[in-house]
Amino acid sequence: MTNSIRAEVVTIGDEILFGQITDTNTQWISTELTNIGIRTVRKSSVGDQTEAILQILHEAHQRADVIIITGGLGPTKDDITKKTLCTYFSVELVRNQTALALVTQFFEKRGREMTDLNRGQADLPANAVYMQNDWGTAPGMWFDYEGRVYVSLPGVPFEMKHLMANRILPKLRASFETPVIKHKMILTAGIGESFLAERIETWEDALPPHIRLAYLPSFGGVRLRLTATGQDEAVLDRELAEQVENVLPLIEKNVYGYDDDTLESVIGYLLLRQNLTLATAESCTGGFVASRITSVPGSSAYFWGSIIAYSNDVKVNQLGVKPETLEQFGAVSEETIRQMAEGVRKTLGTDVGIATSGIAGPDGGTPDKPVGTIWIACAIPDRTVTRLLKLGQYRDQNIQLTTTYLLNLLRETISENVNG
């Protein structure tokens, strides 16, 4: 990729320089640029000072073909990116009517007063190509200047990502001759990175040089990313499909999907296909399981609801857990988790019920049930599957891992259900 298009990513904002917010934008941007064959040669963060911004723009001009700038586009006094771009390009601020219409609409829709500060967000440097931001009031801007492309985007990650994905990346692909790069993502759950690596080692070693493999581990799952570089899209697609076919037999039970699939979207698909309804009973995950399930658009077709039973009263009254069970075995036990999963099926009248109960931490551990001791269960009409997790000491991590393991247990259970 040495003779590929060079990019420089510039972040503007004192809060990043002073370390007060985590900059997740630059990593995301350079990953996306890499994916379309544009190589990031420098990342820089500067503060909200005109001189500093002008300096980095002049430097970047020497180094890069594409300069992506994020931040400093808010409506307030400390946001000076637009003024500074005007100085750099020696142009004036001009009110953009399309932008103004959108800002106005944005406020009308929310029934809120619009201030001059808000109207000011429709003022753009005269040479800017306005890149419509449908997700906020700050504009996206594209500049062609002395053989370079400058892009200025809001720093709010949500708005920046939508603008990049829907407006900037397509325009960059159209503007530059970049090599064809194709990705195929194989999504696995329930197996650790090193075990996965051992199991597919022979296959990995036999990969051709123009197809690279990356392990992308995340909470409770590992994504395998295949990256193929070449000239012909169709050829690359075929080669990637072949490689997937070759590796699949080795890891079949752990593969839950591909590319943009998620555990929760695959579960939705499986439930819909079998016309099954789902309910969850959560203790230690406190609603995180349900919120992942309902993050899928249309989930209301199969997800009926959840009972989050943080107190034992709720476990007894809403889920029908027997007081003597809690008495004898405690809330974190196989007996209780079984009754929770089966109970929520009954209470909410669904086909499938899943449940969590455990000690998320940091407190509440005992010698025989230390922090990280967590039971999960999946109840379907003909049987209930339970599993004991022994996790670590960090609350957030335990909640996220438990949720992923439970969703995977649900996927396994209803898949077998289909196949059997």
Add this chain to the structure above:
Amino acid sequence: MTNSIRAEVVTIGDEILFGQITDTNTQWISTELTNIGIRTVRKSSVGDQTEAILQILHEAHQRADVIIITGGLGPTKDDITKKTLCTYFSVELVRNQTALALVTQFFEKRGREMTDLNRGQADLPANAVYMQNDWGTAPGMWFDYEGRVYVSLPGVPFEMKHLMANRILPKLRASFETPVIKHKMILTAGIGESFLAERIETWEDALPPHIRLAYLPSFGGVRLRLTATGQDEAVLDRELAEQVENVLPLIEKNVYGYDDDTLESVIGYLLLRQNLTLATAESCTGGFVASRITSVPGSSAYFWGSIIAYSNDVKVNQLGVKPETLEQFGAVSEETIRQMAEGVRKTLGTDVGIATSGIAGPDGGTPDKPVGTIWIACAIPDRTVTRLLKLGQYRDQNIQLTTTYLLNLLRETISENVNG
């Protein structure tokens, strides 16, 4: 802060440029530097190429008094930081006996063979002050060069952090007369950045030059950061406290906390202080409200549980919403949200009940109830407060915003409850 010591933080490594790993080092370093009054004026990432590294070193020399470099100190061929520093300082690599002793010891301890590559890690540029790394085999190095301080550290976060905390920061404090810098964060919710800015404009304009204000917006909230620079910590603390006192009356209803507070931790504190218990009834947020509440350690002391009522059956059977209400007004209506909030209080037997019901999108909108139409409610013993939100068309954003607005409504309601 213009006359404070200026620092530049430089990260070396292709994996960071291409977005393959998250760089957590630079944020940590600049936070630590800020805390000892050294101001980061630039952050840069460059790849593992000699030319790129030499260029950033020359640039940094112009801009900064202190240049902190991380990465590229591993034993393998692609780690070229030390060689490049030799070129930059025009010195030779010299084997450092203290470093060699430590590397040897490191391997003996672990009963592992030491290779020439490992021994090579004890070779330092001739002008380096060796900063002992007790946590790995890569050296820490300090250079005094043409009136600047250069520090080179391994990129492995825990080795870098130990070296910074135990060796570099103390030496920096001893080497420079640094001003005192203090931060105060005011956390607001339920008011947009531009409205906030207008409301506190007079106060903001009257701030003394050594106290700077920044707006840090996030989903549903804006954090106001005050940064004071001076000589006397006690004086700055007093001045910051005064400024907070001055601005508070203008935004009192929107301020939920300071510094490291979160909306959910503040709510937990308010509930505990009044010995109140909480339950949630969620439709469109699908458990996200409960999962934010239960992200707080110890939340089981006041949070009893939740009923996530995605289907109308659950709304009727578990929350006691009247079928005729759903019939007449629909699930997304003030009548229904009121019955949901009051219903969950009854069902779970808590003092406070909060609820959400709306159209999160992307589908399900109607002309009179478009996507983004969301009702929230908070029921306490003596009254129920409802509020209508008109949000955008993006599911994730709607869920997150609704959750923040509801938590803030809860905070307002139980705060009034206290004060009244």
